[in-house]
Amino acid sequence: MRPLLPSRTFGLLFLLTLYLHAPPPARAQRPADEPAHTAPDFAHLQPAIAALPDSGRIDQLREFGDVMIAAGRFDQAQAALDEALAVAEAAGSPALISKAEASRGFLALSQEQFPAAINHYQRAYDLIKSTPAYTRQAKLLIRMATVFMDARDWPTAERYLRRALAVAERHQLADQTAVAYGELSNLAGRRRRPAEALAYNTKALGLYEAAHDWSQYHAALINQAICYKNLGQYPESVAALRRVLTYADAQHDADLQNFAYANLPNTLLRLHQPTEAERYAQLGLAASGASPNRRHIRRELYEALTGVKEQQGDFARALAYHRLSVAYADTILNAEKATQLINAETRYQTKEKQARIARLDTENARQIRWLGGLALGAAALAVLLIVSVRQRAVIQRTNAQLRATNQQVLDSSHRIEEQAGRLTMLMKELHHRVKNNLAIVSSLLRLQANRLTDTGALQAVRESQQRVEAMAFIHQRLYLTDQVTTVDMRPYVADLVESLLTAYGHAPADFDVELAVTAAPLDVDLAVPLGLILNELLTNSLKYAYAEVARPHLRIALGADPDSADPTALLLEVADNGPGIAPGRWEAATRSFGHRLITSLGEQVGGRMELHNVGGACYRLRIAAAVGAAVTG
Secondary structure, rough: OOOOHHHHEEEEEEEHHHHHOOOOOOOOOOOOOOOOOOOOHHHHHHHHHHHOOOEEEEEEEEEEHHHHOOOOHHHHHHHHHHHHHHHHHEEEEHEEEEEHHHHHHHHHHHOOOOHHHHHHHHHHHHHHHHOOOOOHHHHHHHHHHHHHHOOOOOOHHHHHHHHHHHHHOOOOOOOOHHHHHHHHHHHHHHOOOOOHHHHHHHHHHHHHHHHHHHHEEEEEEEHHHHHHHHHHHHHHHHHHHHHHHHHHHOOOHHHHHHHHHHHHHHHHOOOOHHHHHHHHHHHHHHEEEEEEHHHHHHHHHHHHHHHHHHHHHHHHHHHHHHHHHHHHHHHHHHHHHHHHHHHHHHHHHHHHHHHHHHHHHHHHHHHHHHHHHHHHHHHHOOHHHHHHHHHHHHHOOOOOOOOHHHHHHHHHHHHHHHHHHHHHHHHHHHHHHHHHHHHHHHHHHHHHHHHHHOOOHHHHHHHHHHHHHHHHHHHHHHOOOOOEEEOOHHHHHHHHHHHHHHHOOOOOHEEEEEEEEEEHHHHHHHHHHHHHHHHEEEEHHHHOOOOOOOEEEEEEEEEEOOOOOOOOEEEEEEEEEOOOOOHHHHHHHOOOHHHHHHHHHHHOEEEEEEEEEEEEEEEEEEOHHHHHHHHHO
């Protein structure tokens, strides 16, 4: 089974929202006599801008900082932005200090130092919040909201966005109002609330249309098409994307064209138009060569071509396209890992330099104090001079020994850190390879299922494929985080539910799903059997519970067992609103593979399965306190 459409489209929605709503900080236009910064480093930049007025110097330093951040040279950016802040504070201008602090916030955000970024942005905002600079106030509030979004603090991000929206609407700032609505749509997309994302994006579209800002309007129209697709409104999505293509072709806007091509084929597949989907996918591949996002776009397009060939029955080509999609996904992941390693190494070197400077300053201060005392002693008595000289020699030898010992300790610590980092990377790579192998097994099972005519065999193969994907989700979670032995169960359960809903033909918008996952991250040895048990219980409900139900409801809970005296005991609960199942019928199903798998895995984790009928079937798996404590403590 291919990855779920909502997961991919929300990813592209986020990418597009960055393109729409996060432009680089505005800069004052440089006078003709000001030098452009071609300086290779901060030392060469300083004399080139020394004669400029304060505001010009600050603008030049901020622009140089942006260039260095883009190049990953954070130490150079830090030096330039520290100088910009010093110039602004010497000038005593709150507006200039606010600009310098905003740039320092961007530097901290680029290094994923979220608390520091918020501190800098908050100070920049506090300096101008009582001034008429309403546009800048709104921009800074939006930037703080995006930091909280990067840190996955959704409630705080929403609070800042609503403050920005209030400022923009109160002072009739149509452009910032549209940006705020766009970011609220982005936030709703990240929280997997497609209807809410559509409502906010519709408001942003209206503002862009009223302002005749057609470039931003059509860029936001791509977001609208993605929202339609996530809600299952495929004709509306296709119509919006074709309008974007018409505009992009007329304006020669390659970015808009690439984003439209990346989304249109998958939507056409939902309408069972594989020929049209293939045509647009091939056009997208041809047009994406110069795009900075070509890897992401080509991964989407090859995944769409996989679906095209499956619908056309050309399974050999489908497998070939699927391999290309997986290859691009691996390339993207490797590039991200390389960037993270480079940034981490740069941050480490910067901290080391700062620590070395601090140590040298401390050592110099100590030496100065010591020499002053020595001079006073020499003036008092010659005998004390001799004693002091001897003491100095002893102190020097002791300091040398201490420095050598400290260096050995530091070297050992660095080696241990490097070994731990390599082990973590190896574990991530192992989980990544396991996930890819499981994905290939899943693809082979899907191809085999397409060739089967026997209903029983076809059902067995598809259920096996779902079990393989349930395990693949676990390993995907492991290599996407820094925790390589524990699994955050809430996103895993959400992905598994969406995968099964799609597999059994249920539209997410027409299905009430309640997730109450409060358990701490679980050890992989417990997460895998729990995921397989959950897969079987959900499959049973989706197959048999909703045939006569007008509005399907499904509740999944995983957390502390309220009936246990030990808070580390776990309770897994799956409940539907179907007709229920008699306990006798459940016990009579022991010959089915799914029932035996649930029983075997439940015993493996020391669990006890219960069946209740309360407004539908309710399965409860209670895991003993000893097992729960071993994995959740």
